[in-house]
Amino acid sequence: MGGFSYKDIYIEDERRVLEVNILPEKYCNFDCIFCPIGRSENKVDIQKSFDEMDSSLKELESMIENTKAELIFVNSKGEAFVNDKVIDVIKLIKGKGLPVRLLSNGYLLGKDQYIKIANMCDEVIGEIKIITEEDFQKIQRPIEGYTLEEYISNMVSFNKQYKGKFIFEITIIKGYNDDEESIQRLKNVIKEISPDKIIIARMDDERFKKKLGISDERFEEISKVLLTE
Template structure:
């Protein structure tokens, strides 16, 4: 199984964005209970090869040209960094004179073999979704040995040496990080990582909203508190 997939072009900050998934199926170092893609049958934190990569790279070049994209957003089914050809993907994009935005869950960003790749991108997004190791293990279900503390330290260390725009996406989950004590902890984490931009998100899929979704009014309160640190 192989091949890239794409979302329709959209406009963000005045630029035409082409969003590409470079994983044929989910490969991630987490197995979050609320992941819209489903369970992680392939829980990995090392790079691997995929079929049809040569034809996928050719297709990527054509997509960039045909869509007149101005920014390429690598947003994949899991952790894009585990595709061993991600450097080739970035080189193709750079060869077209375009900037690259990369979404990562953030845990492996500062690992030497992945840091060099992420440093090639103009924008990198890391994520937090909980505020304790207990919840990290319970609902994000990382590879054994991962801790929440290392998750934060890895993003902090990456941010300190990164010359591009580092974006931290914080997902608010009902019952896990939506109370005042949790909001204060998130504030402290944001200050520790010191991102260039913060995005506050919530779960939008209907199947997760009832249990983990945040009501509009509370979401606005939290967003205001976290975006005005």
């Protein structure tokens, strides 16, 4: 087996989706306190080489063929851009005539190197969780020098030039972005980014649900506000 890992195939919009994690362990430019994967021992925003990439790519090719996948979702433990073979992964998938969906936390979408990679994909997901600078630094613990303002502007500028489908995922967190002021700020961010699709999520991981989760009723209220133009 190679260094990639996979989720069981599932159906979304009548397409067979195969999710692949292309990182052997967590490599991210954030160290969020609520990350379900755990702490970021490897906090980086530059590309790295990993072992077993040749065998991993062959394994991915076999997985695509064996599962009869119709959409490949590169959803990794951390930031997929960090793997210096991410372009090879995308080219392999596209060579099979299949669309690629890539999840990025969104910060690196402001760097030319990564913009070019993301532009190769049919769908890109960017995300936001925290909506004030103080909480962004304290709760998401980004690489030093990162700011919330730049985080948002990177996604805005990326989507202005992107020809594919940009999906914007917002995670509602109790005590951090579930109040009326935060919801309005999120509405403004949505307007700035102008995504093709919005996903509203919340803390479902049992380790964080009690402290950071919100009620079904409040989740529905917020979702309705954020999904209404």
